[in-house]
Amino acid sequence: MTHDHRGHADGGARPDTAAAAPPPGIPRQRDDSAGPRPPAGAAPAEPGTAAAPAAAGTDRPAAPAGRDRYLDLLRFLALVRVVVYHLFGWAWLSVLFPSMGVMFALAGSLMARSLNRPALSVIRGRLRRLLPPLWAFGAVLLPLMFAAGWNPLRDPDLGGPSGLAQLLDYLVPVGAPPYPEHLGSDSGLLDPTWADDAAGPLWYLRAYLWFVVASPLLLWAFRRVPWATLLAPLALTAVVGTGVVTIGGETGNAVTDFAVYAGCWVLGFAHHEGVLARVPRYLAVSCSALFMAFALWWASGHQGPDHWDLNDIPLAQATWSFGFVVILLQYAPSWKELPGRLRRLDKPVTLANNRAVTIYLWHNLLITAAVPILDQAYNLPFMQSDAASSLLDSTYTLWTFLLVWPLIGLAIVAFGWIEDIAARRRPRLWPAGPGRKRRRRA
Template sequence: MGRLRRLAEATPAGRDRYVDLLRALAIVLVVLGHWAVATIGYDATGRPTARSALPDLPWAYPLTWAVQVMPVFFLVGGYANAASLTAHRRRGGDGTGWLLGRSARLLRPTSVLVLVLTLGALAARLLGAEPSLIRTVVWFATIPLWFLAAYLVVVPLTPVMYALHRRYGLLVAVALALLVALGDLGRALGPAEAALPNYLFGWLAVHQLGFAWYDTRREPPSGAAGTPPGGPTARVRTRRLPLSRRAGWTALLGGLGVAVLLTGPGPYPVSMINIPGERLDNAAPPSLALLAVTTAQLGLILLLRGPAQRWLRRDRPWMAVIAVNAVVLTVFLWHLSAAILAVGGLDALGRLPTPPAGSAAWLAWRIPWVLLLAVVLAVLVAAFGPVEARTGRPPAARVPEPAGGDGSGTPEGGPGHARPGRDRATVRTALTAAGFAAVVYALVDNAVTPRGAPEPVGLPVPALAAYLVGAGTLRLLRSGWGSRG
């Protein structure tokens, strides 16, 4: 408590605490949603298995408009990435250095999960477990990584996309939404694969809105004295997210209206969480209907902004937000592992409840089930959370010094000898991009590999190798490797 109080007291006056609250709430709602909707049973071999009960609960489909909060995470991610990139550049860093700093926050907790699951899989294999069973367990535990794969594609594009936002403002988000609509049209008329680019376009569109939110803190208000009509202020207006209550109500009602039209007479399913057998999915990849719901969620966020900011000025709520955000990725990454451990433990004791989805017994079991998983997850976070909590602010970029080493920027021998420093910077940027690409490939390969595949280490071997190489490369670059001649 003492450390949390010191962190709360050290919070800069200009920090938007509401963004931190939204990040924490988004992850907590995802965790609770996954736990609450799970239904447990036994397969043909007598082994426990789990699936989502949502297909059996059509009455709950409209509720997914509130509990599908991944767009909220990308919204606050856009805000946070714009803020940290701007601060990093103000300290003299470059885009590559910023990206390496962000990789630490994202990959250190992820690497812990990957390594622990791999070691556990190897131990299980040595004890005689079947490779297909090992893969099934690891597949369930790594379901959260599909989201991280999408985010690890969006984050490296932040310097470019923020530059586009500074030039074209909200028009970039509109253009990305139109590309999502084209992708939806492609999969409606042709193969489902036609919408695969929506994984990028959809989440980028939401991420851009986070930029627009952050820019409300950077720019002078429109109509400032001395600014000519149609001049810089007009351009500023197109970059700023309107924060008024009128804007909130417009986004909420407009987004809901469009979503109703798209899912009622329109072709999109009502559920914003994917249901097996649906012709169109709303979340994988993001659809135009999901963007409409995102707009409604944004409106609600704007309407609640004032009361939430006043509440967060109190010490205890703000300390709770700090505590969750310190381990927020750890909570997300390990919440399904907590469910696996609980299922295995109850099954070993012969106390695993398996009521039919939607039955009175199943509904009654929701509260004790969630409480049980919360206890197991608390133990996992206590064990692995310190890795994330100790990851501080990204360091200033280590800009490669030019040959000569006097730190002046002009090496011995004249300007013609500055090229080696630029070459090292180019290599550093290329290696950073390659490291991210390897990690994304690993996470995608794991996601598309069938859960029953005979993988003796749980993860597909090429995916594991790519992840270790990619994450290892980024770790070396963060340590300064390759920054000096």
């Protein structure tokens, strides 16, 4: 089963030079209906980094320094949607904006750009950026769960003492870090599912790590058989995500999540390599509409406990996200800055992109923490009347939504600087504007 979650990748600029030659099997195509086509979009660039040089012996142009603010905006919207989804639980949000597919596509585009450098150094760099923020989160979450009474040795889901090794996933998330589904009691300060809520989204880090490790092979395959590599994950999802082949336990979850979102990750490759820009727009949109129509048809007959929530329907999630991402990237403008009224979002967009991992890791735990904080409002003198209490009851989720953003801001200040240290940048508490360049390695 897939779940909904954040993204992890920084935005980048689109190259100003002509697109590289298409991979084998991709003919050059031209669509003159809308005037000259823009050059192929580069993957997101890391904050404060200069352009990566073109790989030796290739004809792929180097991506220029700077940020593609359109990609930054997509990541910002994906993060906001994730927080709203986990708070309100609205199933239709998974259809309105498939955040995870968007974030994996953006991360895949960045990975393709980075793989102009040696693959092992790129993988090490990605792990260096991912793991310290996870360690900080685990250093807070694990003691809280232990203090609340969780004993991994007695947890039947971990298989006793042999399952203790799964705790190592809090160090390197080869699998999803373990947690108890219920902890505490209904009369406690927190809801009994608070640990599940806090740690559940960590599946994303496992999937991200798998994609990072597999990317050199995936990119090699994409450059040789692009369409087969692009569509193979959908075929795999049709096998492992529909019950045709059943893989049990955490391994089955990991394989299913990989299959569901691998198509979006490879779409990031296609965006960076300029493949999508060479497909006529009418053809790309028409095919995407077919994928998305199939997704809705399949979801209508295979609904889970939350009905139209695509996170419970792997094949619908995979095909809907795939079509949605194709359209987003096919119409991608090249923005060096946000245009018009969107410019008002410049600082929030910049902050969200600089602290994407922190926001993703902490948001669900902070939603949980907002509940006992908000409950204190019932003790205020003017809340003692039935009318005031009823009003708070009816608007409780809205107040939780308003409270969680200041709490996320506190988490950014308290833990976000770890992302800078992990990226070898000068640490900043509130990176809502341009920062200094990263120190060059000797």
